[in-house]
Amino acid sequence: MAGHQGHGIDFDTVLKICEPIKKCVEMGAQVAIVVGGGNFWRGRSSGKMDRTRADHMGMLATTINALGVADALEQLGVPVRVQTAIAMQEIAEPYIRNRAVRHLEKGRVVVFGCGTGNPFFSTDTAAALRAAEIDADIMMKATMVDGVYDCDPKKNPGAKKYDTLSFTEVLSRNLQVMDGTAASLCRDNKLPILVFSLEDPDNIVKAIAGESIGTVVKEEE
Numbered sequence: 001m002a003g004h005q006g007h008g009i010d011f012d013t014v015l016k017i018c019e020p021i022k023k024c025v026e027m028g029a030q031v032a033i034v035v036g037g038g039n040f041w042r043g044r045s046s047g048k049m050d051r052t053r054a055d056h057m058g059m060l061a062t063t064i065n066a067l068g069v070a071d072a073l074e075q076l077g078v079p080v081r082v083q084t085a086i087a088m089q090e091i092a093e094p095y096i097r098n099r100a101v102r103h104l105e106k107g108r109v110v111v112f113g114c115g116t117g118n119p120f121f122s123t124d125t126a127a128a129l130r131a132a133e134i135d136a137d138i139m140m141k142a143t144m145v146d147g148v149y150d151c152d153p154k155k156n157p158g159a160k161k162y163d164t165l166s167f168t169e170v171l172s173r174n175l176q177v178m179d180g181t182a183a184s185l186c187r188d189n190k191l192p193i194l195v196f197s198l199e200d201p202d203n204i205v206k207a208i209a210g211e212s213i214g215t216v217v218k219e220e221e
Contacts, residue, residue, distance in 0.1 A: 001013060001014055001017070001068065002039040006039075007039060011072065014068055014069060015072050015075070015076070016201050017069075017072075018069065018073050020205045021033075021109065022073070022078045023204075024208045025109060027205075027208060029208050031109045031110075032109070032111075033069060033111045034115075034130055035066050035113065036123040037065055037123070038061075039065065040061035040064060040065070041054075041060075041061040042058075051119060052119040052120075055119035058115070062114055062115060063082075063092065067091065067113075073109055073111075079108040080110070080111060081093060081100075081103050081108055081111070082110075082111045082113060083110060083111070084113040085113070085114035085117030085118075086117050095112065095114075097133050100133075100134055101135075104134065121181065122178075122182065124178035124181075127141070128178075128181075128183075128185040128191065129185060131186075132186075139192070140207055141177070141193055141194070141195045143195060143196070143197060145197060146197040146199075147162065147196065147214045148162050148165060148175055148215040149162070163212075163215060163216070164215065165217045166217070166218065167184070167186060167187035167219055168187075168220065171184070171187075177193070177215075177217060183217075186217070190219045192219075193218070194207055194215070194217075195217065196214030196215075197214065
């Protein structure tokens with residue numbers, strides 16, 4: 001969300017990401033979004049702060065991003081609601097599972113802020129948890145890489161890209177798809193994950209349309 005400036009919110013970048021989300025809604029997809037906060041705060045980068053407090057600061061950063069995404073979607077004419085795992089009644093709804101599902105049924109995009117509301121859990125885990133709670137068909141993780149590789153493709157030109165993977169392979173090989181808690185949660189709930197690149201925001205539409213992009217991680221049959 002920071003765009004080329006690398007910090008904060010570049011609203012033009014946010015609009016470019018939200019335009020394909022609007023297309024997905026128009027296609028009939030129900031869309032819920034979990035946002036991170038790394039463009040404002042990366043608490044783990046410093047070992048000097050108390051971890052719980054640093055994580056709370058990160059949750060506040062995700063709320064800023066959630067409000068930014070909501071504003072962009074509203075400007076594009078998309079109905080949207082922000083729900084936070086920590087009560088902030090003046091600026092967002094508290095997260096209530098049934099209310100989130102109802103918003104989705106009415107064609108609204110729901111943006112989840114504050115992660116899980118607990119320290120020591122990443123926004124990857126928050127996305128897996130919310131996806132399981134709302135009975136999502138798939139969890140889509142947008143990254144700056146076009147899928148999952150056996151090693152860092154930016155450092156190794158010979159890196160192998162996977163089209164499909166099992167959760168067991170992800171965990172046993174320690175592949176950097178997401179943290180182990182999120183992967184285990186998705187595995188246990190048979191929730192597939194699509195990892196794809198957001199460098200081209202239209203990949204969101206391609207994914208919803210069923211085109212073969214990125215890497216699919218799913219439970220072994």
